[in-house]
Amino acid sequence: KLKMLYSDLVILTQKPCHTSKKKANVRVMIELSTTPVHRRDLLVKLTDDTDPYFLFTLPISEEDFQSLKVQQGLLIDFASFPQKFIDLLNLCNLEQDSDNPRFLLHLTCQSTMVEGCATFSIVETNAFKHLNHLSLRLIQGSEKEVKEYLAACLASLKAEKQALDRKFKETEDDLCRQLSYTQQ
Amino acid sequence: KLKMLYSDLVILTQKPCHTSKKKANVRVMIELSTTPVHRRDLLVKLTDDTDPYFLFTLPISEEDFQSLKVQQGLLIDFASFPQKFIDLLNLCNLEQDSDNPRFLLHLTCQSTMVEGCATFSIVETNAFKHLNHLSLRLIQGSEKEVKEYLAACLASLKAEKQALDRKFKETEDDLCRQLSYTQQ
Numbered sequence: 001k002l003k004m005l006y007s008d009l010v011i012l013t014q015k016p017c018h019t020s021k022k023k024a025n026v027r028v029m030i031e032l033s034t035t036p037v038h039r040r041d042l043l044v045k046l047t048d049d050t051d052p053y054f055l056f057t058l059p060i061s062e063e064d065f066q067s068l069k070v071q072q073g074l075l076i077d078f079a080s081f082p083q084k085f086i087d088l089l090n091l092c093n094l095e096q097d098s099d100n101p102r103f104l105l106h107l108t109c110q111s112t113m114v115e116g117c118a119t120f121s122i123v124e125t126n127a128f129k130h131l132n133h134l135s136l137r138l139i140q141g142s143e144k145e146v147k148e149y150l151a152a153c154l155a156s157l158k159a160e161k162q163a164l165d166r167k168f169k170e171t172e173d174d175l176c177r178q179l180s181y182t183q184q
Numbered sequence: 185k186l187k188m189l190y191s192d193l194v195i196l197t198q199k200p201c202h203t204s205k206k207k208a209n210v211r212v213m214i215e216l217s218t219t220p221v222h223r224r225d226l227l228v229k230l231t232d233d234t235d236p237y238f239l240f241t242l243p244i245s246e247e248d249f250q251s252l253k254v255q256q257g258l259l260i261d262f263a264s265f266p267q268k269f270i271d272l273l274n275l276c277n278l279e280q281d282s283d284n285p286r287f288l289l290h291l292t293c294q295s296t297m298v299e300g301c302a303t304f305s306i307v308e309t310n311a312f313k314h315l316n317h318l319s320l321r322l323i324q325g326s327e328k329e330v331k332e333y334l335a336a337c338l339a340s341l342k343a344e345k346q347a348l349d350r351k352f353k354e355t356e357d358d359l360c361r362q363l364s365y366t367q368q
Contacts, residue, residue: 052334053331053335143328143331146331147327147331147334150236150334150335150338151237151334154236154334154341155236157341157342157345161348164345164348164349165348168355171352172355172356175359176359178363179366182366183366
């Protein structure tokens with residue numbers, strides 16, 4: 001079972017990975033999958049609506065979270081992590097039109113690697129310093145994963161287009177009927 | 185420079201490769217690319233609108249065509265090959281609703297391979313025997329090729345959806361205007 005916890009466009013202030021742009025709109029998704037044996041896994045996914053090949057993911061199991069917790073000094077448990085993460089993303093989103101945003105999202109790639117990893121961070125800037133609230137090391141999607149991701153995009157876009165097609169015909173029929181009725 | 189010579193849905197009577205279905209609608213595309221040095225290459229492409237991962241291709245250069253010509257006893261040259269190929273495909277398409285079609289398209293996969301090649305043939309059946317008009321050995325798209333193919337599909341579907349969206353809004357506006365005018 002897969003549950004989408006979060007899916008929204010965010011602005012990354014550093015995305016030197018694939019583009020020369022300083023700012024980039026990127027979609028962040030957080031999915032929770034529950035297996036029959038009550039194992040829960042989080043999947044963090046970054047995609048770019050304007051770049052079909054842009055796909056970075058990080059699966060986070062409960063065990064992964066334990067090392068993340070120790071590494072980054074987190075004080076919450078796995079169950080509350082997704083909501084806390086979403087709260088931070090929302091803070092970034094709230095301030096994205098501000099001239100002097102306090103919370104920023106960064107995505108930086110290892111310069112030594114052509115492909116591979118990228119670090120996604122939520123950074124607060126105060127008068128004194130940059131505070132790193134969370135840093136996740138995302139892995140670039142393989143050819144196979146990008147292929148599967150694009151097939152899923154294509155399927156949902158097809159469904160959307162069909163729905164739009166139906167709505168168009170219904171609206172047109174309805175308005176034409178009203179029109180011919182009033183013209184009589 | 186790329187020129188699409190043919191793109192149409194055809195019915196394959198044998199497609200045991202990926203499905204258990206006996207008949208399958210498959211899109212056949214023939215593209216001609218011309219390079220600055222006047223090199224011409226043909227690309228034969230088979231895709232399936234219902235299966236995003238289905239991609240078989242065969243690039244045919246002038247040299248490739250020479251061996252194909254010898255192998256299959258063709259009497260035409262490279263320049264007239266595309267049109268002859270299209271004529272055969274059209275013959276198949278004309279008869280696809282017939283109960284007893286004379287021309288059929290076959291796609292057979294090597295049973296010993298999970299992935300790899302498939303032979304695409306145009307077969308005429310007369311009272312005496314099956315006549316093989318053309319047999320092309322297509323290569324299954326790699327992860328990278330399928331990825332690129334899906335990205336192209338996604339881009340064109342996005343454009344189609346945007347055009348539909350615009351047309352919907354225009355039609356709706358236009359009809360609403362007419363309606364409010366007649367109601368006055």
